[in-house]
Amino acid sequence: MVVSNGTATLSLTLAAVGIEPGDEVIVPALSFVATAAAPMHLLAVPVFVAIDPDTFNMTPAVVEAAMARVRAIVVVHLHGLPADMDEINAVARRHGLPVVEDAAQAHNAHYRGRPAGAIGTIGTLSLNVSKNLATCGEGCLVTTDDEGLARRVAPLRQFGELSGTGTPRTYIPHMLGWNNKPHAIQPAFTRSQLRRFPADLLRRERNIRPFLDRIADLPGFLATHPLLDQHILRFRGDPAAFGLDDRYMGPVRAEVQRALRAEGVPATPYQSMPLPTQHMFRAAHGFDAWLWRLAGTRTQPGGPDAFPAVFRVIEDSFATQEAHLHPDAGPLLAHYASAFEKVWQNRDDLTRLATALTYTPPWE
Ligand SMILES: Cc1ncc(COP(=O)(O)O)c(C=O)c1O
Known part of the structure; x- marks a missing residue:
């Protein structure tokens, strides 16, 4: 239905x-x-x-x-x-x-x-x-x-x-x-899209596989599950590969994202806050916060201690959203791969920029 x-x-x-x-x-x-x-x-x-x-x-x-x-x-x-x-x-x-x-x-x-x-x-x-x-x-x-x-x-x-x-x-x-x-x-x-779906999937796979293969050679970017029909491609930055410790995962991600965008890759965070820290839930908006006043309703903590893995993923990763889904995205993805390679080749500059960055995490 x-x-x-x-x-x-x-x-x-x-x-x-x-x-x-x-x-x-x-x-x-x-x-x-x-x-x-x-x-x-x-x-x-x-x-x-x-x-x-x-x-x-x-x-x-x-x-x-x-x-x-x-x-x-x-x-x-x-x-x-x-x-x-x-x-x-x-x-x-x-x-x-x-x-x-x-x-x-x-x-x-x-x-x-x-x-x-x-x-x-x-x-x-x-x-x-x-x-x-x-x-x-x-x-x-x-x-x-x-x-x-x-x-x-x-x-x-x-x-x-x-x-x-x-x-x-x-x-x-x-x-x-x-x-x-x-x-x-x-x-x-x-329904008409559905008829084309299997053929489009094959074309997507043919575009995405060489792109992910090229990224796999770059230790700084982890495409954790390189599935070929992923809706959103998410890359986790690895600060260690840039010679930095975990304190710098946010600055490294921010600088990588900035450099990729300068090269024409639409790198953005996907969700800049865990859901429970979003204003709507923290301020208990909606229906005059009636829900949160019900007897027995749990109030859930939303800070980094409550959901460390979510904060970490948001801090160290970025997504390229869905441009890769277009069946003719092959040349675009080849351009993206070259941009990732260029950013990685210039990692010393990025490392310097990341350590000097006055950094604010996305959720702030
Ligand atoms: C995980 C998830 N759930 C629900 C939705 C809501 O779907 P819609 O935009 O069709 O309301 C979206 C989409 O945008 C989504 O990504």
Whole structure:
């Protein structure tokens, strides 16, 4: 089924699995804000968990440790790197919880042979223009093999109405629903993209592989999981390779990013703050902070001590976003690779600049 956008779909799927006001929903501390805003739109409380710095995803251990009043888990496959779904599903089963897969960045990502979005209880795949599989504007796919859930999602999407294909619309609401239908053009556009998707994937792979091979020769930049269909390419800077200790990971990343940008590579941080440190959550904005005044709601610390791996990843890495997804991006990626090589060749200058930099971390 297609819904109007990924953010609305996350709320809708959480409603479909039975999330109610005051329920807690586990979300990763590193993601796009929508992952954590979606439970709040249902007056549910996001409970942030740490990530593994190698995969950028939540782990089964942190999910298990966060249980209390939790009623659902939203797992994100960040940048198209799949989370450890077998173990997370096992934790969820032990606690009788549904798993919503936020696969916005993971079209065609596979975990042990299964496609992301088809492994949890229900999956959402945003079709926003920036995604691997897009529509013309906004949209989102919902996936589930649970008939009952699918039957709940449909009326939630359209005013609580029960309407079958080919039967006239009744206009009778049977539950509180939203109006989150897409325009007919959007699924049609995606369907046409879907026909080209396998061929485009092959072309992407042919472009990205030589690019990542060239970067792999440069010890200063770690593309931790060089998957060829990654939505966002994220590179972690290694201060040791620049002859510096960990105190300089932020300045090294900042100078590398600046130099790459000067060479035409759109290097930017992807998320400059962990979600729990973002103003919206720290100041408990939304609904007059009602959620955070509910009896028993946990207040979560948001400082570097609470989520060290998230702070570290934000401090030492940058992303090149999605220009690599264009099937004709080969020459562009060759240019990017030359820019990375040039920056690495000039590492002595960068090291000097990094040690002299008056540095402010992105979250400040
Ligand atoms: C991880 C993640 N979740 C949710 C969303 C929200 O999707 P949309 O932009 O379609 O609302 C995005 C996208 O931008 C995302 O990257």
